[in-house]
Amino acid sequence: MLDKSYFHPIRLYEAVYRLIHPAEQRQQRLCFAPERRYNRTRGDTMSKIAWIGTGVMGKSMVSHLLNQGDEVTVYNRTAAKAEALKEKGAQVAYTVADAVKDADLIFTIVGFPKDVEEVYAEIFKAAKPGALAVDMTTSSPSLAVKLHQQGKEHQIRVLDAPVSGGDSGAAAGTLSIMVGGEEADFNACLPYFNKMGKSVLWMGPAGCGQHTKMANQIAIAGTVSAVAEAIVYAKANGLDPEKLLGAISKGAAGSWQMSNNGVKMLQEDYNPGFFIKHFIKDMRLAKEAATAQNVELPVLEIVLSIYEQMQDAGEGDLGTQAIIKHYEK
Numbered sequence: 001m002l003d004k005s006y007f008h009p010i011r012l013y014e015a016v017y018r019l020i021h022p023a024e025q026r027q028q029r030l031c032f033a034p035e036r037r038y039n040r041t042r043g044d045t046m047s048k049i050a051w052i053g054t055g056v057m058g059k060s061m062v063s064h065l066l067n068q069g070d071e072v073t074v075y076n077r078t079a080a081k082a083e084a085l086k087e088k089g090a091q092v093a094y095t096v097a098d099a100v101k102d103a104d105l106i107f108t109i110v111g112f113p114k115d116v117e118e119v120y121a122e123i124f125k126a127a128k129p130g131a132l133a134v135d136m137t138t139s140s141p142s143l144a145v146k147l148h149q150q151g152k153e154h155q156i157r158v159l160d161a162p163v164s165g166g167d168s169g170a171a172a173g174t175l176s177i178m179v180g181g182e183e184a185d186f187n188a189c190l191p192y193f194n195k196m197g198k199s200v201l202w203m204g205p206a207g208c209g210q211h212t213k214m215a216n217q218i219a220i221a222g223t224v225s226a227v228a229e230a231i232v233y234a235k236a237n238g239l240d241p242e243k244l245l246g247a248i249s250k251g252a253a254g255s256w257q258m259s260n261n262g263v264k265m266l267q268e269d270y271n272p273g274f275f276i277k278h279f280i281k282d283m284r285l286a287k288e289a290a291t292a293q294n295v296e297l298p299v300l301e302i303v304l305s306i307y308e309q310m311q312d313a314g315e316g317d318l319g320t321q322a323i324i325k326h327y328e329k
Contacts, residue, residue: 280307
């Protein structure tokens, strides 16, 4: 059972505040934890890195390590996606075991909790004792705690470190990274986190990174649907939707969702920076974790229902901004 005293609401507020205020993210260059600040250059270096998962997010994230000279072996179930990174200097492995067997540091970013569990079963068999494994998938908080405990049994250190910022943040190296696990392991990995993100926070013990990401996704669910509703309302009342966004995005209604996905909604650009099918997975995880604590999330449940209807209609591979299609039927 997670000790709730570690999951401090002020720290959560700061994490989510940075996620939705890009300007503040750019200005704040320190990582915060209870009663302490961490300089962004602290940490040990680990010479051999394995990276599991080179999809939309993973390929950009690992590219930052490769571009800065790190020695990385990559693996992806679809081998061609890993092989595309050869030109950046990556070594390609064709099994998880081959990727991780000599690694000091292992990053994973895959699709669903079941994928995480399968990958870590292989990691625990093949990785050398003392290796540090970092799961950056948005996954189940309870699974993060389970993997942390299993890692101890295999002498593998495990962090949960989900990210926010989408494909654009991954490409720009400006992700927000929220980390759960041992503080010393966070410090050891910090130089590598800094290559991928601008806001890097240690949130507490195992599972706290995932709980922070759940809170982030809860906030996004309400925000992205509200942006779509505002645009539909404006059109119905004869307003120019582009002028609308210009008028309200700089005030109290402004958000990353409005400035980015709001624009895509107007352009009818539904290409996935973040897949609907993956957002459904995240919202279901958040609902499950909330239910376990007897917390009601009515807005999340409505938005989840909308996206589930879209997925049932074959739209699960669209980006989350496509929610406006639901309102414009």
